Amino acid sequence: MTSTKKAPKLADLLAWLERLRGRGQVVHDDKQRCWHVLGHPETSAVLSDPGAFSSDLSELVPRQEDFALFEQGNFVRMDPPRHRKLRGLVNQAFTPRVVALLEPRIARVTNELLDGAGGETRVDIIERLAYPLPVIVIAELLGIPASDRPIFHRWADDLFNQQNIDPEQSLLATATESMDTAVPTIREMNTYLLQRIRARRADLADDLMSKLILAEVDGEHLADEEIIGFVGLLLLAGHITTTATLGNAILCFEENPEAAAAVRDDPGLLPDTIEEVLRYRTPFPRLARLTTRGVGIGEVDVPAGAVVMPWLAAANRDERVFTEPDRFDVHRTRNPHLAFGHGIHFCIGAPLARLEARVALGIMFQRYADISVAADEPVDEVNPWLMTSVNRLPLDLRPN
Known part of the structure; x- marks a missing residue:
């Protein structure tokens, strides 16, 4: 029988988080069998202490062979000292200078993609720009054919667009179910990436994959098997973050036309505006950690072996840190949001995502006198318990 259950919206998630916050900034959940961390200082403390809060959850959800191969180089799920060494190797290749030099290419790709719309004034901006732009950029950076982006799109849909997230279900049960579902995709990714890495090792070039080698x-x-995890992480999570941020920015402008007018009048506001978008519509709403010992979080004692869920989306709306946290404010002077994480696992792709969003939005404001969400077509939102993003966002555009 087809389910008629209404798809959840971001407002549903935020309301649920605020109901939890009514019980405290650190709350135990009997149904999900975990500790929800909602406050900004409490979340920062968890992310700052990898010794007490491990990123390696394999003890709880044993990795199947395909996942084990992928995660050899996935330092997001590693603790020191292995994390430090592996990230140090990656940092040699993915430097701030490498990212900064991409700005002219990002601008060219943005203009080419928008030119491809021809004279159309109704455009799905996700399909036209927000998805292909970061994929093209990161694929070229890695030395992977950008023409394979339909394959990458399918992988991302399989891994980041699951609709079975249920706040009433045990997190371990959800994780096990999700892993079982993802195995074919992970296996396909492993095979594809390993072939690309081995081919590049035999024929080094001036690209990021060669630098990693x-x-x-x-x-x-x-090792080649370790490079798989980083390349896969950067290819998928890296482009998904930019895709989400571009779509989220346009939705924020639609809901707050005075903000769009301010940025249009003063493009210098774009960097701070992007930070506010990241705070207000945090792409990845939560993380997961496992306590290695009994530890205090704020005023709450959490036992060893407990699953802890730091909610970035909730921390970014903590009124103790952000004035009027539910207001989108492009003039916000203090914005220590946690959208890219905190501590040793701060997102390595954050500079690239920020650059792509700034360049792409700047060009859109230059090209179009008016940008509005189409009133007669639906916006397809991802399940917000998994990710704050949209799969489809039809716009009406009026050229300058």
Whole structure:
């Protein structure tokens, strides 16, 4: 029988988080069997202490062979000292200078993609720009054919667009179900990426994958199997963050036309505006950690072996840190949001996502005198318990 259950919206998630916050900034959930961390300082404390809050959850959800291969180089799920060494190797290749030099290419790709719409004034901005732009940029950076982006799109849909997230269900049961569903996609990714890495090792070039192959710390290089995890992470999570941020920015402008007018009048506001978008519509709403010992979070004692869920989306609306947290404010002077995480696992792709969003939005404001969400077509939102993003966002555009 087809389910008639209404798809959840971001407002539903935020209301649920605020009901939880009514019980405290750190709350135990009997149904999900975890500890929800909602406050900004409490979340920051969890993310700052990898010794007490481990990122390696394999003890709880044993990895199948395909996941084990992918996660050899996925330092998002690693603790020190292995995390430090692997991230150090990656940092040699993915430097701030590498990112900064991409700005002219990002601008060219943005204009080419928008030119491809021809004279159309009704455009799905996700399909036209927000998805292909970051994929093209990161694929070229890695040395992977950008023409394969339909494959990457399918992988991202399989891994980031599941609709079975249920706040009433045990998190471990949800995680196990999600992993079982994702196995074919992870297996396909492993095979594809390993072939690309081995081909590049035999024919080095001036790209990020070659730099990862050559990177060295204390005489140690990355094995091909370790490179899989980082390349896959950067290819998928990296482009998804930019896709989400561009779509989220346009929705924020639609809901707050005075903000759009302010940015149009003063493009210098764009960097701060992007930070406010990240705070207000946080792409990845939550993380997960496992306590290695009994530890205090704020005023609450949490036992060893407990699953802890730091909610970035809730921390970014903590009224103790953000004045009027439910208001979208492009003039916000203090914005220490946690959208890209905090501590040793701060998102390595954050500078690239910020750059792509700034360049793309700037060009859109230059090209179009009016940008509005189409009133007669639906906006397709991702399940917000998994990700704050949209799969489809039809716009009406009026050229300058």
